[in-house]
Amino acid sequence: MYREEPFFATSLPPWPSTASQLGPGTSGAMCIEQFIYSRDRYRCCSSAFPLPLPMRAHTLPNSPKLSEGGRQRILKVLSEEGVEGVLGVGVEGRERGGDLNGGLNVLLFWVVKGGGYGWMGRGSKTGNRERYGIGWFHGGDKVVPTLQIEVDAAQEDSLEKWPAAQQRISRILKKNGYSDLEVEIQDWRRLYQPSFFAIRPAHAAVRVYKAARKEMLAQIFDTIGSVWEMLSLFEVGRTANVKKPTVVLMVEPLATYDWKMLTASLEAILDRHKGDLPKLSVEIMPGAAHPKPPQSADKEQEQDMPGVSFVHSFRKHPRHGTSIGVQGEKGCGTLGGFFKMVSPSKTHTGFLTSSHTVAPPANAPFSERFQYDTMGLPYRGSGGQGTKVQYFAEDDVQASINGTLESIQATNNLIQKHKTERVEESERGQSTEESQSHLHKFILGHEQRMITLEEDLATAMDMPRSYGRTILASGRALTSKLATLDYAFVETSAIGDYGLPEHLFDYAKAAPSDLGLAGSLALSSQSWRFSSIKPGKWYFKIGRTTLLTSGICNGVKAWVNAGNQHTLLGANGAVEEVRRAGKILETDQEGRLVYDDEGKPKEMPGDSGYCYSSEWVIINASIDSRSFKTQQEFCAPGDSGSLIIDQNGDVAGLLWGELTSFCGPTDFQRRYARAGLVTSIVDVNEAMKLALGWPANANVDVLQFP
Numbered sequence: 001m002y003r004e005e006p007f008f009a010t011s012l013p014p015w016p017s018t019a020s021q022l023g024p025g026t027s028g029a030m031c032i033e034q035f036i037y038s039r040d041r042y043r044c045c046s047s048a049f050p051l052p053l054p055m056r057a058h059t060l061p062n063s064p065k066l067s068e069g070g071r072q073r074i075l076k077v078l079s080e081e082g083v084e085g086v087l088g089v090g091v092e093g094r095e096r097g098g099d100l101n102g103g104l105n106v107l108l109f110w111v112v113k114g115g116g117y118g119w120m121g122r123g124s125k126t127g128n129r130e131r132y133g134i135g136w137f138h139g140g141d142k143v144v145p146t147l148q149i150e151v152d153a154a155q156e157d158s159l160e161k162w163p164a165a166q167q168r169i170s171r172i173l174k175k176n177g178y179s180d181l182e183v184e185i186q187d188w189r190r191l192y193q194p195s196f197f198a199i200r201p202a203h204a205a206v207r208v209y210k211a212a213r214k215e216m217l218a219q220i221f222d223t224i225g226s227v228w229e230m231l232s233l234f235e236v237g238r239t240a241n242v243k244k245p246t247v248v249l250m251v252e253p254l255a256t257y258d259w260k261m262l263t264a265s266l267e268a269i270l271d272r273h274k275g276d277l278p279k280l281s282v283e284i285m286p287g288a289a290h291p292k293p294p295q296s297a298d299k300e301q302e303q304d305m306p307g308v309s310f311v312h313s314f315r316k317h318p319r320h321g322t323s324i325g326v327q328g329e330k331g332c333g334t335l336g337g338f339f340k341m342v343s344p345s346k347t348h349t350g351f352l353t354s355s356h357t358v359a360p361p362a363n364a365p366f367s368e369r370f371q372y373d374t375m376g377l378p379y380r381g382s383g384g385q386g387t388k389v390q391y392f393a394e395d396d397v398q399a400s401i402n403g404t405l406e407s408i409q410a411t412n413n414l415i416q417k418h419k420t421e422r423v424e425e426s427e428r429g430q431s432t433e434e435s436q437s438h439l440h441k442f443i444l445g446h447e448q449r450m451i452t453l454e455e456d457l458a459t460a461m462d463m464p465r466s467y468g469r470t471i472l473a474s475g476r477a478l479t480s481k482l483a484t485l486d487y488a489f490v491e492t493s494a495i496g497d498y499g500l501p502e503h504l505f506d507y508a509k510a511a512p513s514d515l516g517l518a519g520s521l522a523l524s525s526q527s528w529r530f531s532s533i534k535p536g537k538w539y540f541k542i543g544r545t546t547l548l549t550s551g552i553c554n555g556v557k558a559w560v561n562a563g564n565q566h567t568l569l570g571a572n573g574a575v576e577e578v579r580r581a582g583k584i585l586e587t588d589q590e591g592r593l594v595y596d597d598e599g600k601p602k603e604m605p606g607d608s609g610y611c612y613s614s615e616w617v618i619i620n621a622s623i624d625s626r627s628f629k630t631q632q633e634f635c636a637p638g639d640s641g642s643l644i645i646d647q648n649g650d651v652a653g654l655l656w657g658e659l660t661s662f663c664g665p666t667d668f669q670r671r672y673a674r675a676g677l678v679t680s681i682v683d684v685n686e687a688m689k690l691a692l693g694w695p696a697n698a699n700v701d702v703l704q705f706p
Helices: 032-039 068-080 162-175 204-227 259-274 366-375 394-428 433-461 681-691
Strands: 056-059 106-113 142-150 182-186 195-197 228-237 244-251 281-290 323-326 337-342 347-353 388-391 465-473 488-491 538-543 547-553 558-561 565-569 575-580 583-585 612-623 629-632 643-646 651-663 675-680
Touching: 032 259, 032 281, 068 162, 142 162, 162 182, 195 629, 204 228, 204 244, 204 259, 204 558, 228 281, 244 259, 259 281, 323 394, 337 488, 347 465, 366 575, 394 433, 538 651, 547 675, 651 681, 675 681
Parallel strands: 142 182, 244 281
Antiparallel strands: 056 106, 106 142, 195 228, 228 244, 228 558, 281 651, 323 388, 337 347, 347 488, 388 465, 465 488, 538 547, 538 643, 547 612, 558 612, 565 575, 575 583, 612 629, 612 675, 643 651, 651 675
C-alpha cells in the first residue's frame, strides 16, 4: 500500500503546546518594539499579528530537516497562491544580513515571545539587563516553534496573497500532526525600517513643528521622563517616493509606556498649531544618539567598531580621514584636518578631532576619565598632560596585520598552483610556448606582489606610531545655544617623517547627481576658508570607517536628550551647570568639580529641570541595490572627528556623533539610520577662543590653515 512521505525527514523533538495568544491591540503599556510590530505599518509578515521583532530565536535541537516531499509541497502552495520571490527551501541554516547561501530560507525555530524583555548580553549583567555590542532582544516567556518562510518580495507586492498561503501550509502541517507549529512568511528586507530624508527648511510643516515642539517636549518629559532620545521633524517613508513630513520621537529600546496614547497626545498638540495645513503624524521608534558619556568606572568601550585594514596607507602621510587612536586603548577615531591653533602666547601646529576620540584610555583612573568627560582638558600650552595619540588605532593595526597575512597566504597558494600547473602540463606533453609564457607571467606577477606584501607586513608590524599629544579638549559640553561641543586639538610637535600634507583635502566629486551638484564642486587647494552649517545644504566628510560620504543637512535642528549628562557653558565660556546621571554636581568659583573625602564628585540638592541639546543632523540619501531611494549611512562608529566640508570646499563643521535607529530580529539586529550629528565650526572656533584665554570680544581666528 502506498504510504505518503513524511513531512519532515527527521523527527521533531517535543515542544510546549502553549502557542502565543498575543492579540493585535495597540493600547495599554507595552515596550516600544511590541507597539511597532503590533501595527506593522510596513507589512513584512503574513501574520495578522507578527512575531514581535526584535525576537529571540533558537534552531530546533538535532537540526530536523524537511523531507523533499515536504519541501515540494511548500513550494507548490506558495506558487499556486502567487507568492513570488521564494529563493529556496531548507532548514539547516539561517542567514541574515547577507546573501542567502544555498537558498536556505524556509527555517524552523524555537521562537520565544510574550512578556519579559531583556538586554542582549556579552557577559556583564546589571539586574535583568546584560550589555552586548549591538542590539536588543525580546526575551519572552513563551516558546513557539515556528516554520519561517523567507521570501524576497517585489517592493510593490501588497502581501495580500501571503495569509492564504500561510493558512494552507498550516493546514498541511496540522494534517501531518504538527498542529502546534506556527507558520510565518516573511521578507526581512521589509522589516519596519522607515527611511529619514532631510526636510526643506522652507517646508510649511517646519513652521508648525517649531511652534509646537516646546509643548511636545514638556509632554514627553511629563509622561516618559528621561527615556526619550531625540525629537525632530523629517520626511519619513519606507522609500523616497512615499515619504511625508513626520515628527519622529526616538526612545530607548525596550522603553515601556502606552505609546498609542502618547502618539495621540503629541498629534493633538500639532493639530492645535497646524491651522489649515494637512495633519502631521508622529512616529515613535527605538533609537539613540551616540556616543554616550561614561557613567561609571566599569563602563565598557564601544564594541561595534571592528578593526579596519589600512595597510596600503601605512607608507603615506597622515591626512584628513586617517585612523587615529589613544595609546593603550582599542577605540578608533578620525583625524579631522590639520590646523594651526593660536593662543595669546603661542601658535601650535596639529590637528582637530573629537574630544571623546582622544579621551583617556580605559585603564586610566576613573577620576581622570570622569574629569575629562565632564570638564575636558584645559589649555596649558605645550607639554600638557593630555593623552598620547597614535597614528592608526591599535585595532586597525591588528586588522592590517591579519589582512596582510591572509593576502600573503592566498598569494603563495596562487604561486604554488601555477607552478603545479606548469609541471603537470609538461608531464602530460600539453605544454606550449604560449601557455608556459602565460604561467610564467602569472608567477612573476604574484612573486612581485609577495615582495610588496612582505614589505607592507614589516611596516604594519612597526605600527602604531606616536603622532602627538592632546593639549586642549572640550569634554562633552553644551554651548549657551545648547549645541554640543566635542572637540580636541592634538599638537604634532614630533612630526618627523610624517609631516603635514601639501593639500588639506582631496578633490572629491561626492554629490549625488539628482542634486545637480556633481562636477560643480569648487574645491581649491590654494585658499582655505571656514563657513557654517546651514539647513538644506549639501556637505561631505571623509571618515575612518565610512570614508567619503555626503548628505543634506535637515531643515530643522534635532533636540537630543542631554538632561542627565551635560556640562552647560555660559556665553563667556564659564561653566554654569554640571549634571551626571540626573544629579547636579557642585563646582567651585573657577568651574572645577568639588570632590568629597572619598574622592567622589559632590552632588547638590534639587534639580534644574530638563535639558536638551539642539543639533544639526546630516542625512545621506542614495540609491540602493534595488534602484529605489532609501536612507543610507552617513557615518558609523570610528568616524567621529571628521570635518564637514561644504560644496565650496570650506570647513563647515565637526562630526561628533550619530543618530541611529534599530530594527530587525536579534541575530540580524542592526542600527540602520546612522545620520550624522554635527557641530558648526563657528561654535567650535568660538569655544576654543574662550578656552585658550582670549577675551570674548577678541577678533581672532584661533584655528588657521597651515
